[in-house]
Amino acid sequence: MQIYGHRGARGEAPENTLPSFHKALEAGVRRVELDLHLSSDHQLMVIHDPTLKRTTGIKGKIAAHTAAELTRLDARLGLAGWNEHCAIPTLEQLFHSCPEFEHYQLEVKSGSAAQSRRVMNAVMPLVEQFGLREKVVITSSSRTLLRYVQQNGGELSTGLVEEYGFLDPVKSALRYQCRFLVLNWKLCTPARIAQAQRQGLxxxxxxxxxxxxxxxxxxxxVDSLITDVPHLAVRVLGGTGETH
Structure with a gap:
């Protein structure tokens, strides 16, 4: 079973910051899940919320600021008690800073075709620049985004993020030709996992x-789990982030 660090190592350093991703690497975890939003100048920022308040204490939307403005902000409020400045990184900065990662789940929260196009126009050049086509999966709960990537993503892998399971998650993932099914753990049953894996998910x-x-x-x-605490997961499950 593989281990993914959630927003880097959200329980060990401020989420979605370079120190958080370095914590995952320190644990021996070489796979991470992270979140993306576009800045006003259409650069991909690694941050979960569409607004700044929770992690920086500043009011405002990500989309209202340039990447240069955003990277100067301090996102240390993502973890109480952290004493060092933690910038909001761009996706490009993350790729530059952490070449050791073997796989990325890039979660995109997008609600429109136009936004999906803008996001993918920003993602694809970076994937090509860093040679990550086989090391990236675009994940989302947005069917619009998944459909757009399916049609325009150049065979880039996709994954359906499913939190509530109102519709059959396996059927939904297959409908959008996903390779990953990213489930809230509460939706997991042996039968559902086996069903998904029989379908190649x-x-x-x-x-x-x-x-x-x-x-x-x-x-x-399960094939992989996503955790806030990579060091703990490695201790519990054994190995260096990939267990059998």
């Missing part, structure tokens, strides 16, 4: 921080 589960839950999901046969 990689089942990735979030957010898993409890040791007993880690072991239970491993025993269910």
């Amino acid at each position: 990689h089942v990735s589960v979030w957010t898993v921080n409890d040791p007993q839950l880690m072991l239970r999901l491993r025993d269910m046969g």
Whole structure:
């Protein structure tokens, strides 16, 4: 079973900042999940919320600021008690700073075809520049985004993020030709995991921080789990971020 650091290592350093991604690497985890929003000048920023308040304390939307303005802000509020400045990185900065990562789940929260186009126009050049076509999956709960990538993403892998399961998650992932099914752990059953894997889907589960839950999901046969605490996950599951 593979381990993905959630927003880097959200429980160990301020989420979606370079120190957080370095914490995942320190744990021996070489796979990460992260979130993307566009700046006003259409650069991809690594940040979860569409607004700045929760992680920086500043009011305003990501889309209202340039990348240069955003990278000067301090996002340390993503973890209480962190004493060092933590900038909001661009995706390009992350790719430059952490070449050790073997795989990225890039979650895009997009609600329109126009926004999907803008996001993918920013993603694709970076994927090509850093040679990451086989190391990236674009994940989203937005069917519009998944459909756009399916039609325009140059065979880039996609993954459906499913939190509530109102519709059959496996059927939905297959409908949009996804290769990953990214499930809230509460939706996991041995039958659902087996069904997805029979259809060729990689089942990735979030957010898993409890040791007993880690072991239970491993025993269910999930392909990977996403955790805030990579150091703990490696200790519990053994190995260096990829267990069997």
